[in-house]
Amino acid sequence: MKPSRRDFLKKASIAGVALAAPHLWLPVTREAWGATLNKGEPIKVGLLFSLTGGLAVPEEDSTLVMQYAIDEINAAGGIAGSPIEPVIVDAKSDFNVYSEKAKELILRNKVIALFGCYTSASRKAILPTVMSQNHLLYYPTCYEGAECTQNTICTGPLANQHSKDLIPFMVEKFGKKVFFVGSNYVWPKESNKNAKIWLQNAGGELLGEEYIPLGSSEFGPVLNKIRQAKPDFIFSTVVGASDIAFHKQFKQEGFKVDEMPIASLTTGEIETKAMGNEFGAGHFLSAPYFQNLESPTNAKFVESFLKSKYGKNGTTHYNMEETYLSAYVFKAGIEKAIAQFGVEEVTPRKIRDVSGGIKVSADISPEGEIWIDEQNFNTWLVPKIGQCQADGSFKIVKTASEHVAPDPYSIYADIGKCSANGLVAPDGKVRKNVI
CATH class of the missing domain: 3.40.50.2300 (Response regulator)
Structure with a gap:
């Protein structure tokens, strides 16, 4: 009834x-x-x-x-x-x-x-x-x-389906020293709790952790801290318009992607198109889908x-x-x-x-x-990992061998x-x- x-x-x-x-x-x-x-x-x-x-x-x-x-x-x-x-x-x-x-x-x-x-x-x-x-x-x-x-x-x-693969991949390819940057709300902070465990398991070292107000476009102070810390790569959970600003200022401040790439959980083809391909090229993203996926x-x-x-x-x-x-x-x-x-x-x-x-x-x-x-x-x-190319597309550089079960309480x-x-x-x- x-x-x-x-x-x-x-x-x-x-x-x-x-x-x-x-x-x-x-x-x-x-x-x-x-x-x-x-x-x-x-x-x-x-x-x-x-x-x-x-x-x-x-x-x-x-x-x-x-x-x-x-x-x-x-x-x-x-x-x-x-x-x-x-x-x-x-x-x-x-x-x-x-x-x-x-x-x-x-x-x-x-x-x-x-x-x-x-x-x-x-x-x-x-x-x-x-x-x-x-x-x-x-x-x-x-x-x-x-x-x-x-x-x-x-x-x-979930975290066990992207950063769990991305962190050890980056440590192996670029080095153990990492700096975390995220937008200031629950997802970046909780995601980084997971990432810290994957980083520890990979033998890595966290040099710093900074959070920017959601929607902020001012990354000067954070980039100064990154310059002083000299990490091997940056792990980013910055989102939306802030993500675009972060990548643009990274390049404008003279950082070199081949020396210190950004590994992101959010920066895909649409963000790269919005910021300009030259600001995304060389950086990494973990995601289950990329436009260049061959099928x-x-x-x-x-x-x-x-x-x-x-x-x-x-x-x-x-x-x-x-x-x-x-x-x-x-x-x-x-x-x-x-x-x-x-x-x-x-x-x-x-x-x-x-x-x-x-x-x-x-x-x-x-x-x-x-x-x-x-x-x-x-x-x-x-899960898959892609590297952004000069034309804004992503080359898939790693694909998991099988489906990974979602585990919301993995840590x-x-x-x-x-x-x-x-x-x-x-x-x-x-x-x-x-x-």
Whole structure:
């Protein structure tokens, strides 16, 4: 029996503040009122990315490629005969706007799922609403882990799927002395906790660690510290417009990429295009996807997307490809939920609960076959390392020999293990919605 509006108004509660503290437990209330499907009617999804501000460089492409994927799916018949209808929002690179618009998309627009965010700060800003409404967020980029919710599906890599390979690779190729630079929020800091362990295991030495306000473009003081420390390479978790400024000032200050390259988790083809190829050339990125990846599926994806009305920025990159994959994970999940429950009984939470084990095959996925972990709902993928070339493309210099399982608690074994029903502590106790 469907809940009445009176029941909803009486029982539903929305937490509207951004939470940055790790391992915070939040209770689930109930399913979002009205977030259901009706046979033959459009399936509404919310696209919650920044089209303006400092995060627009990667996030505009996420909005564009989601529209491309939706058009592609709709042209092939949609889902169970219904088209997907995107509700597009500009989060304006403002965490308060992410939070406000997430509530609107869920409660006013009654979308069945959200696709959104690039930073962990914006993800954590909307998760209280997503979880209190027992809704569903597809988070389509890399993140730090140390999170176990029952309302998210993630299609990007975790720390054990990129920096775990990148750090020892750089130590072997360039030397043991490293300087960490990141944007000042939860993802860089938590990612660097992982990176420090990989660095220690590789016999490396951390010379310094600096964080820049998100959106800042002033790197003079940090570069002065790097000049004094003389590391063999820089490990960067700087994001958005700040990332572009960092690479440009690195070269303008006279640093030589062959003597001290930057190894990044974020600087891909779109950032390189925005900064100018000469500022990206020679540096490294760890990601599961690069535009130059050789496969018939990727060649078709790159050509078709760039020729489409959505390919205006002239390149593909890891973040948009992971967003593209999230559309097909959603399609498979909703089809599975419809088959199991019937169209009108499908809810956001039911889509999530049937999505464990879903695969996106190599004839659809540009990076090759991937699948959703049955317990933590992150993605099994093949990590890769690329070096930026003079033309802004990336040459893949290392590829993992097999798919790597996502492990959100890879350095926190004492905290527990993420399962489909919650975080299972060593003593067997289960906590739901840990962020």
